[in-house]
Amino acid sequence: MSTMEFVGAGASGGRSAGAGGAGSVAIRDDAADHASRRWRSVWRLHFYSGIFAAPILVMFALTGLVILYTQPIHDFLQGDLRTVSAQGAPRTYAAQERAVERAYPKAAISSVTVPKDDTHSTEFDLDNGQAVFVNPYTLKVLGTTDPGGGIVGLANRLHGFLNNDTATVRLPSFATLFDDGPVMREFVVGDMVLEVFTCWAMLLVVSGLSLWWPRKSRAQGGRVKHGVVKPRLGAKGRAKWRDLHAIPGMFAAVGTLFVLVTGLFWSSYWAATYNAVAEKVTPAHPVEQPNSALATLGDVDRFEHNINWNAGSTTIPASKDAGIDPTDLPARASIDTIVQAAKVEGMKPGYTVAYPIDSADDAGNPVFGSFAIVNSWPRKTSEAKAVYVDQFSAKTLAVDKQYGYGGTAVVSDTLVSTHMGTEFGVFDRILMTLVCVTVIWSVISAIVMYGKRRRSGLGFPRRPVDVKVANGMLAIAAVLAIVYPLWGVTAIIVLLLDRFFVRKVAPLRRTFGQR
DSSP states (O other), rough: OOOHHHHHHHTOOOOHHHHHHHHHOOOOHHHHHHHHHHHHHHHHHHHHHHHHHHHHHHHHHHHHHHTTTTTHHHHSSHHHHHBBOOOOOOOOHHHHHHHHHHHHSSSEEEEOOSSTTTTTTTTEEEEESOEEOOTTTTEEEEEETTTHHHHHHHHHHHHHHOOOOOOOEEEEEEGGGGGGSSSSEEEEEEHHHHHHHHHHHHHHHHHHHHSSSOBOOOOGGGGBSSOOSSOOTTTTTTHHHHHHHHHHHHHHHHHHHHHHHHGGGSSSHHHHHHHHHHHHHOOOOOOOOEEEEEEEEGGOGGGGGOOOOOTTTTTTOOOSSSSSOOTSOOOOOOOOHHHHHHHHTOTTTEEEEEEEEEETTTTTTTOEEEEEOOOOSEEEEGGEEEEEEEETTTOOEEEGGGGOOOOOHHHHHHHHHHHHTOOOHHHHHHHHHHHHHHHHHHHHHHHHHHHOOSSTTTTOOOOOOSSOOOHHHHHHHHHHHHHHHHHHHHHHHHHHHHHHHHGGGGGHHHHHTTO
């Protein structure tokens, strides 16, 4: 006799004391069955979210660790290029510049990154895409490297757009509701894929917390089960591995959700709408830039010492003292003069000086760019700063403190800097490291658990006859779908495939635990 049949029999037998007692037991059994079906439904959601999200989470964690420790990795793998021994006073930057020009006469210097301390070399970027390193004490050209190459470059590309930013697609953007841009916009496919799977990872973490949340057992007299905050290391089999999987994941859940949510500030689809809304709520107040040139900070960016994460469209002002006659120009200020200006403006050691980009306006008149001095990113939000210096007079044209961020953008930038492990120094880096390591462990332990508990074949968890999902979980999924519409589309596709394809094909129905 089923539970519902048992409840029906009890109800039809009148309200005697005995029947009432039996009815109470039946009600409790029905409630327990309802809770069990709800738990199994959340478990299936957690399992399938893990299938979607686990590979991406491991990739994020591994590449995130590389990005967190970019400097020591560079110093270890490229120490012959990047590190030097202090030998008295360094030579002038102009002398270092000439050494590069002699070594690479067919290329032009586009930027220079000053050493962060007296044990690092000076980096000059060339317009052919190479980075040249110079010993500032001996003027020896140490060699070149590809700024976007190596393990660090690969990690950045995978972390940002799955190592392919050429495949794009045109889609309608919700950002058009808040800005003046077109409805149809170009988006990077790899970036969109990461955005979707990031949202599945959020659902994975939330459903995991729901499964971990302590439930009371009548068999234990109403006491909370073991394995909540302390793993049962003495247990065998699945119980021990469940604790080794769930408890570290629970402790790292907030951090994992944090890095997932803040990582989406880089996404091309969702972030476009977010930034448009943020600009409406708290508009930015950029500095007044004289005679806006055609160049932007994005034009002078180099992969490994990026400009600020969201400042690519910031316009670089034109030099004022050039006049309009290109045949009678004053000499360009020396790089040492520009470096001195950077010191006066309090720029952080390790900053980059982008050389001027000269061009012409729509009427064909020459436009002479300025030196753009930027605190290399990542850095603390309080250190977000760019200084623009006239290329002829070396006068400061503008100081762009925090790029004129509005209040919402300041909060976003602080969250992003925390994500990068720079906002709170060593503590921040340790915290992000623990999150990355815990994510990797969670996936490893999940694979072990799957191997121990799976049924024959693929062994996907069975679907309850009557699916019961907690209202809270449904609300979370609905909010995710609204806030992140790309994920909402994929969720609908998955539900439609389950309803009209998986359940109709017998082998698939058995594989996916359908009845």
